[in-house]
Amino acid sequence: DTEVTQTPKHLVMGMTNKKSLKCEQHMGHRAMYWYKQKAKKPPELMFVYSYEKLSINESVPSRFSPECPNSSLLNLHLHALQPEDSALYLCASSPGTGASYNYGYTFGSGTRLTVV
């Protein structure tokens, strides 16, 4: 299995809702990432998990809450989002984060989130 699987593919949520995005990989990768991508813009890093521990939080608002229950699974919990949070949320994984891990990321196809 050489893929990163993200569910759901599309999500519409109200500003008072709580929802979760799910990401799964079975490549034995020990680093996983959440990125946010707006239309026609590059992906922007949100969080990095390395060996199931949060190693980078790019000053993301607390209404986004990541969770890494095990080495294959990454969740992003969403609560009280704003319309400007509407975007494509991408999950990615890589063998590791160190300098010896220069294989690049494997990206999922993303969850397209619309906040109404």
Add this chain to the structure above:
Amino acid sequence: AQRVTQPEKLLSVFKGAPVELKCNYSYSGSPELFWYVQYSRQRLQLLLRHISRESIKGFTADLNKGETSFHLKKPFAQEEDSAMYYCALKSGNTGKLIFGQGTTLQVKP
């Protein structure tokens, strides 16, 4: 500051013409550079890594440390090459990828 610059938002060429997508970087250490491609309605895919010096789908990219560049080249463009191309820089041991703004390549028949 760590930065990746792709000066062209759009590059339009005819089928069979050579293609060069420009990428310049700013990084104090030894850079690790990548090219990613995003075809319409498809996921972001790794195209090339500078470390491997490979050729994928006829594309090559050479790291030029003197000019701090990692331009992507293909001698003869195909219509199926039309896509968004991102140059990316790996930041040290953090795993963080810093993306350029992207260049849309449009190959006309």
